[in-house]
Amino acid sequence: MRFGRRMGRGRTRSVARLSSGANGLQLTSLMDILTTLLLFLLTSFVAGGESISPPPGVTLPASTASDAPPASITVAIGDGAILLGTDPVATLEEVQAADGPIIAGLDARLKETRAKQEEIAALQGGDAANAITTTPVTIQGDRTIEFKVLERVMYTLQANGYVDIALAVVHTRGGAGS
Amino acid sequence: MPSRRARTSRWRQTVASELNLLPLMNVFIVLIPLLLLSAVFVEVTVIRMDGTGGTASAAETTPIDLTVRFDADAYTVLAQGGVARTVARAGDGVAPDAAALAELGAALGEIRTAYDSDDPSITLIAAETTRYEELVAVMDAARAQGLSQAGLVGAAAGGF
Numbered sequence: 408m409r410f411g412r413r414m415g416r417g418r419t420r421s422v423a424r425l426s427s428g429a430n431g432l433q434l435t436s437l438m439d440i441l442t443t444l445l446l447f448l449l450t451s452f453v454a455g456g457e458s459i460s461p462p463p464g465v466t467l468p469a470s471t472a473s474d475a476p477p478a479s480i481t482v483a484i485g486d487g488a489i490l491l492g493t494d495p496v497a498t499l500e501e502v503q504a505a506d507g508p509i510i511a512g513l514d515a516r517l518k519e520t521r522a523k524q525e526e527i528a529a530l531q532g533g534d535a536a537n538a539i540t541t542t543p544v545t546i547q548g549d550r551t552i553e554f555k556v557l558e559r560v561m562y563t564l565q566a567n568g569y570v571d572i573a574l575a576v577v578h579t580r581g582g583a584g585s
Numbered sequence: 586m587p588s589r590r591a592r593t594s595r596w597r598q599t600v601a602s603e604l605n606l607l608p609l610m611n612v613f614i615v616l617i618p619l620l621l622l623s624a625v626f627v628e629v630t631v632i633r634m635d636g637t638g639g640t641a642s643a644a645e646t647t648p649i650d651l652t653v654r655f656d657a658d659a660y661t662v663l664a665q666g667g668v669a670r671t672v673a674r675a676g677d678g679v680a681p682d683a684a685a686l687a688e689l690g691a692a693l694g695e696i697r698t699a700y701d702s703d704d705p706s707i708t709l710i711a712a713e714t715t716r717y718e719e720l721v722a723v724m725d726a727a728r729a730q731g732l733s734q735a736g737l738v739g740a741a742a743g744g745f
Contacts, residue, residue: 448620459629468718550718573631
């Protein structure tokens with residue numbers, strides 16, 4: 408009887424100690440980390456706008472340019488190939504070896520894209536030619552590509568009516584040439 | 586010695602005063618992976634090649650046809666058709682030289698001041714083997730001097 412009473416008192420004390428938090432998990436530091444992380448992620452979150460991620464093998468050059476990328480057709484140059492959107496349309500060897508300034512594979516795919524855009528513009532009752540010239544094209548070029556390749560890509564785009572061209576770069580804060 | 590009732594009421598108060606962090610933790614644990622997946626750590630921007638980069642209006646510009654030609658060992662700066670300045674460069678196939686770019690930027694700024702021009706356009710005449718990152722670096726150097734409308738021209742064929 409005496410023994411049982413002692414056991415009962417001990418259990419009550421340990422329950423009281425646990426519930427008062429003396430042996431409980433200390434969540435304050437974890438909550439601090441989570442709150443800081445949440446605030447950091449919320450500030451870097453891009454709500455709306457176009458977010459560009461270059462394809463694997465393409466390292467964009469760094470620049471101080473700060474214009475936001477437009478919603479556009481993308482042409483990626485690098486890693487031995489030229490991609491329209493995500494589809495490879497030509498290899499860099501073909502482009503280097505070609506005689507003329509037009510890249511045949513890219514030209515063919517751009518003609519298809521243009522035909523679709525014109526069809527959509529006609530269905531919407533808009534000006535088909537204007538729909539093409541006002542469509543921006545973003546070129547995601549690897550930093551090591553030669554101007555010869557870039558020139559031919561730009562020439563092919565302009566030959567198909569895409570004159571609004573933008574060059575994608577990684578934004579850096581700093582002086583000129585950084 | 587407090588009575589049994591007093592002890593019980595204090596124990597109840599202790600329990601009631603603790604914050605229940607479980608729902609907050611649940612929200613955080615859902616939000617953080619979601620934001621981590623959608624976060625943009627590398628900010629991609631663009632250089633517009635359609636001539637909309639500048640802010641000066643046509644009425645207040647004084648065109649000087651500022652041009653940078655990429656020669657084998659130098660940047661040749663041309664203004665109104667004549668050679669205005671030459672800045673040594675490392676050549677094609679290597680990463681652009683920061684010192685040469687800084688010198689080129691300063692030269693462009695001086696030429697603009699000398700001609701008292703606020704025309705934001707500049708033309709780059711690049712060789713076939715010029716690296717893309719060097720073109721972008723020269724555009725940056727020019728932009729720092731207020732030359733925000735860059736145009737690219739090929740040395741061999743027609744330009745853009």
